[in-house]
Amino acid sequence: MGIGTGIALVVIGAILAFAVNVDLGGVVNLSLIGYILMGAGVVVFLISLVLVLRRRTSTATTRTAVDPASGEQITRSTRDTNDPLV
Numbered sequence: 001m002g003i004g005t006g007i008a009l010v011v012i013g014a015i016l017a018f019a020v021n022v023d024l025g026g027v028v029n030l031s032l033i034g035y036i037l038m039g040a041g042v043v044v045f046l047i048s049l050v051l052v053l054r055r056r057t058s059t060a061t062t063r064t065a066v067d068p069a070s071g072e073q074i075t076r077s078t079r080d081t082n083d084p085l086v
Helices: 002-019 030-055
Strands: 058-066 073-081
Touching: 002 030
Parallel strands: none
Antiparallel strands: 058 073
16 A cells, blocks of 8 residues: 555655646645655655565474374474455
């Protein structure tokens, strides 16, 4: 959700900075607001990207034991990912 918000802010800021040519009597500078929104969008995008990449960690666990009935060595491997989408 944060990545999409960052992209949306960049797009809205670019529209205000480059496509809108309205004179509001010097009260509001739409180009400056557009540049501010683009900067905020880049910051939101980068923070969201760092958080998404940080969340995708995985842990591998290997356990070895001896079966008391047969005397065989048993190895069990599990892999746990913290990413809910996987």
